[in-house]
Amino acid sequence: MTAVLVSEVGPRDGLQSISRTMPLEAKKAWIRAEAEAGVREIEVGSFVPPALLPQMADTAELVAFARTVPGLAVAVLVPNLKGAERGIAAGAHKMSIPFSMSETHSIRNVRKDHPAMVAEIRAIADRVRQEPAETRPHFEVGLATAFGCTIEGPVEEEQVVRLAEAAIEAGAAEVGLSDTTGYANPAQVKRLVRKVKAAVGPKRLNTLHLHNTRGLGLANALAGLEEGITTLDSSLGGLGGCPAAPGASGNIVTEDLAFMLAAMGIETGIDLPKLLAVRAILEEALPGEPLYGFTPDAGLPLGFGGRA
Amino acid sequence: MTAVLVSEVGPRDGLQSISRTMPLEAKKAWIRAEAEAGVREIEVGSFVPPALLPQMADTAELVAFARTVPGLAVAVLVPNLKGAERGIAAGAHKMSIPFSMSETHSIRNVRKDHPAMVAEIRAIADRVRQEPAETRPHFEVGLATAFGCTIEGPVEEEQVVRLAEAAIEAGAAEVGLSDTTGYANPAQVKRLVRKVKAAVGPKRLNTLHLHNTRGLGLANALAGLEEGITTLDSSLGGLGGCPAAPGASGNIVTEDLAFMLAAMGIETGIDLPKLLAVRAILEEALPGEPLYGFTPDAGLPLGFGGRA
Numbered sequence: 001m002t003a004v005l006v007s008e009v010g011p012r013d014g015l016q017s018i019s020r021t022m023p024l025e026a027k028k029a030w031i032r033a034e035a036e037a038g039v040r041e042i043e044v045g046s047f048v049p050p051a052l053l054p055q056m057a058d059t060a061e062l063v064a065f066a067r068t069v070p071g072l073a074v075a076v077l078v079p080n081l082k083g084a085e086r087g088i089a090a091g092a093h094k095m096s097i098p099f100s101m102s103e104t105h106s107i108r109n110v111r112k113d114h115p116a117m118v119a120e121i122r123a124i125a126d127r128v129r130q131e132p133a134e135t136r137p138h139f140e141v142g143l144a145t146a147f148g149c150t151i152e153g154p155v156e157e158e159q160v161v162r163l164a165e166a167a168i169e170a171g172a173a174e175v176g177l178s179d180t181t182g183y184a185n186p187a188q189v190k191r192l193v194r195k196v197k198a199a200v201g202p203k204r205l206n207t208l209h210l211h212n213t214r215g216l217g218l219a220n221a222l223a224g225l226e227e228g229i230t231t232l233d234s235s236l237g238g239l240g241g242c243p244a245a246p247g248a249s250g251n252i253v254t255e256d257l258a259f260m261l262a263a264m265g266i267e268t269g270i271d272l273p274k275l276l277a278v279r280a281i282l283e284e285a286l287p288g289e290p291l292y293g294f295t296p297d298a299g300l301p302l303g304f305g306g307r308a
Numbered sequence: 309m310t311a312v313l314v315s316e317v318g319p320r321d322g323l324q325s326i327s328r329t330m331p332l333e334a335k336k337a338w339i340r341a342e343a344e345a346g347v348r349e350i351e352v353g354s355f356v357p358p359a360l361l362p363q364m365a366d367t368a369e370l371v372a373f374a375r376t377v378p379g380l381a382v383a384v385l386v387p388n389l390k391g392a393e394r395g396i397a398a399g400a401h402k403m404s405i406p407f408s409m410s411e412t413h414s415i416r417n418v419r420k421d422h423p424a425m426v427a428e429i430r431a432i433a434d435r436v437r438q439e440p441a442e443t444r445p446h447f448e449v450g451l452a453t454a455f456g457c458t459i460e461g462p463v464e465e466e467q468v469v470r471l472a473e474a475a476i477e478a479g480a481a482e483v484g485l486s487d488t489t490g491y492a493n494p495a496q497v498k499r500l501v502r503k504v505k506a507a508v509g510p511k512r513l514n515t516l517h518l519h520n521t522r523g524l525g526l527a528n529a530l531a532g533l534e535e536g537i538t539t540l541d542s543s544l545g546g547l548g549g550c551p552a553a554p555g556a557s558g559n560i561v562t563e564d565l566a567f568m569l570a571a572m573g574i575e576t577g578i579d580l581p582k583l584l585a586v587r588a589i590l591e592e593a594l595p596g597e598p599l600y601g602f603t604p605d606a607g608l609p610l611g612f613g614g615r616a
Contacts (some may be wrong), residue, residue, distance in 0.1 A: 153611025183609040185571035186530050214609075215564035215602035216571075218527040222494050249602065256523035263493035263524075294523035294557065301491040301522075303461025 003267040005041055005231040006258060007207070008034055010282075011062070012043040012077055013251055014239030018289060021055045026285035028065050031072075033281055034236065037274035039254075041073040041094070042066060043233075047083035063090040077142075079110060084124040084139075088131060094138040095128075097121060098178070099167060101160050102149035118166045125171025141167040141175045142209060146192065148183030157192055161199045168200045175205055176231075179220065182213020186223035193227040207231040210252045212238060212292070217252035218260055225266075232257060236275075237282050238292030253293035255279070259300070272300060311575040313349055313539040314566055315515070316342055318590075319370070320351040320385055321559055322547030326597060329363045334593035336373050339380075341589055342544065345582035347562075349381040349402070350374060351541075355391035371398040385450075387418060392432040392447075396439060402446040403436075405429060406486065407475060409468045410457035426474045433479025449475040449483045450517060454500065456491030465500055469507045476508045483513055484539075487528065490521020494531035501535040515539040518560045520546060520600070525560035526568055533574075540565060544583075545590050546600030561601035563587070567608070580608060 011031060015022055022030075031042055044066050045059030059076060066074040075094040078084045087095045099121065100106035103114050112120065121141055128139045145152075146160050164175045177192060189208070196205050208224040210217045210233070221232050234257045240250030258270045276296055283291070319339060323330055330338075339350055352374050353367030367384060374382040383402040386392045395403045407425050408414035415421055420428065429449055436447045453460075454468050472483045485500060497516070504513050516532040518525045518541070529540050542565045548558030566578045584604055591599070 148609050148611070150610055153609070181609070182606060185568055187572040213602060213606045214567055215561065216526055216568050218524055219530045219568060222527045222530055253523065259522055260493055260524050260527060264495040294521060298490060298521045301456050301461070301489070302458055303456070 003230070004225065004261055006039055006254060006261070006268050006270060007041040007043065007075065007231055007233045008039050008236060008254055009043040009209070009233045009251060010235035010237070010239045010254070012046050012056070013233075014235040014237075015055050016046060016053050017240030017250055018055070018286070020286060020289070022285050024058045024061060026281065027058070027062055030236070030278065030281045030285075031062070031066050032069060033278045034275070035069045035072045037278055038268070038270040039275070040071065040269055041075055041231075043075040043077060043096070046077035046079070047086040047090075048077075048079050060086065060090040063087075063092050067091055078124070080120055081123045081127060084127060088128070088137060091135070092137050094140065095124075096140045096142045096176070097124060098142045098144040099163065100144040100149075100180075101155045101163055102145040102152045104151045105145050105149050108151065114163065118163075118170050121167055121172055122170040129171070139171075139173050140207070141172040142178045143167070143175055143196075144178045144180045146177045147179045147188055148181055150181050157195055160192060161195050164196045164205070165199050168204055174203070174207070175200060176207030176209055176233075177205065178209040179211055180209075182211040182217075184210065184220050185216060186219050189220045189223040190227050193224055193229060197228065202228060207233065209233040212249040212252045217249075218256060221252060221257060221260070237279055237296075239282065239289070241290055241292060249292035255293045255295045259295040263304070311538070312533065312569055314347055314562060314569070314576050314578060315349040315351065315383065315539055315541045316347050316544060316562055317351040317517070317541045317559060318543035318545070318547045318562070320353050320364070321541075322543040322545075323363050324354065324361050325548030325558055326363070326594070328594060328597070330593050332366045332369060334589065335366070335370055338544070338586065338589045338593075339370070339374050340377060341586045342583070343377045343380045345586055346576070346578040347583070348379065348577055349383055349539075351383040351385060351404070354385035354387070355394040355398075356385075356387050368394065368398040371395075371400050375399055375401075386432070388428055389431045389435060392435060396436070396445060399443070400445050402448065403432075404448045404450045404484070405432060406450045406452040406488075407471065408452040408457075408488075409463045409471055410453040410460045412459045413453050413457050416459065422471065426471075426478050429475055429480055430478035437479070447479075447481050448515070449480040450486045450515075451475070451483055451504075452486045452488045454485045455487045455496055456489055458489050465503055468500060469503050472504045472513070473507050476512055482511075482515070483508060484515030484517055484541075485513065486517035487519055488517075490519035490525075492518065492528050493524060494527050497528045497531040498535050501532055501537060505536065510536060513537075515541065517541040520557040520560045525557075526564060529560060529565060529568070545587055545604075547590065547597070549598055549600060557600035563601045563603045567603040571612070
């Protein structure tokens with residue numbers, strides 16, 4: 001393991017989880033500063049109906065802006081074919097659709113059972129293929145609630161494997177495993193990554209999307225790295241922690257993840273002092289919003305950088 | 309890996325790091341409740357001069373009390389031979405002496421260079437051997453600042469290996485690796501555990517003492533488990549975080565560690581709901597003191613226990 005892609009999802013997963021709407025200019029400043037700190041991929045928003053998530057209403061403008069940032073891969077979340085049409089029109093480089101492994105969760109959240117979701121994935125994949133190869137977005141399926149569901153409880157691993165195969169068969173370029181609920185543990189991460197890679201092929205599963213709900217986020221990330229995961233989603237300041245559970249952070253924290261990878265000698269392209277400075281943008285734009293992470297408070301170890 | 313010993317160090321490392329003194333009765337209630345929750349080893353205090361650490365002045369009384377708790381291994385920290393004499397007199401089952409791998413840190417903290425520390429370890433080991441075998445305490449050397457020092461910065465791994473060998477040669481039963489400063493990363497943990505085990509023998513290094521200063525505590529614990537570590541120190545509520553760095557927790561959090569191990573199917577003997585309930589004793593005895601950990605806020609996953 002010599003290089004890992006840290007994919008910042010804060011502007012999407014973080015901001016959609018809090019009730020306030022960050023002003024467009026602050027979002028742009030955040031994206032620009034984090035890209036300048038060396039983050040190479042940012043999920044800037046989602047193409048959901050603005051009536052449902054007003055925080056994400058400016059996603060098309062953000063995609064247009066982010067495409068002007070040199071070297072940045074611009075990702076968006078799309079809930080369905082309609083969202084994908086908007087993503088393609090906006091010019092996103094990468095589109096992900098969440099596909100909940102818990103059918104109850106899927107029906108509750110997007111009113112679609114598993115066969116309906118596979119049909120939607122197929123429709124998006126077909127639509128994406130109509131784009132010219134040079135501008136065609138990369139289309140990924142995020143296997144949500146893959147490690148357990150807050151409604152159903154445990155989710156069968158064989159079900160995750162079967163639905164991952166169905167997503168690839170329907171035309172997705174790759175699948176990712178999402179611990180939407182913060183239920184995952186390192187042994188489970190290793191087992192499930194291994195099983196899904198075996199089923200869909202090792203190149204078709206590269207990404208883990210982890211939450212730090214029970215404090216195991218970085219341990220789960222480490223387990224994934226050991227099984228060949230090369231992309232880790234994370235959120236600056238762990239933005240988006242559950243307000244109902246104070247202290248229960250949202251996504252794994254970009255600052256701590258980037259520190260761990262750098263300390264381990266894994267290349268990410270990220271300049272740590274610059275990354276830590278980006279946090280000030282969040283603090284200013286969202287005063288009083290809880291932010292998470294330990295490295296920002298503790299600072300880098302003495303002599304860090306000289307040697308890991 | 310089927311079983312791990314979680315060694316609670318909060319009554320020592322947590323309480324010595326905060327300025328308030330927890331009343332003796334609250335300490336007893338904490339120790340009793342945590343033992344009843346299934347924790348099998350607790351470091352109840354340290355035999356340092358009460359003038360230096362008044363929070364630890366009642367350690368002898370706590371050892372006497374803890375020895376009455378069924379099945380509990382009673383550990384103490386001793387800084388020198390004089391402390392060890394007090395530990396033996398009190399009837400501790402296990403005594404650890406911190407031995408700082410950074411000589412500057414050692415001189416600054418205990419006014420002893422490395423040769424003086426090895427002489428002290430030898431004097432304690434000789435004294436311990438005079439005790440009858442059936443009551444002789446287990447004597448361990450904690451290799452402090454093994455992953456880096458806040459004064460010296462990086463610490464040479466070969467120096468840690470050499471000093472670990474010296475500690476064993478001087479008569480310690482085993483050594484443990486301590487990330488006193490929260491500098492460790494998983495790659496370094498694996499490397500150093502492997503090197504020290506190779507030098508002193510695999511049975512002579514079983515323990516990791518980790519801090520969560522930069523959020524990597526459980527990832528480091530996982531790395532240690534993968535290299536055959538079988539004892540992990542931790543502190544309930546991560547008590548003892550650095551007040552100068554808010555958010556920078558102290559020891560790894562017992563609650564999150566116990567959840568991780570249980571979720572991975574590793575036996576610890578701990579009843580998680582009972583353990584989570586012990587936190588109320590800290591909250592009541594130390595009102596307003598920052599406590600850490602995510603599992604206590606998030607709760608256990610739905611269906612947890614039925615299946616991991």
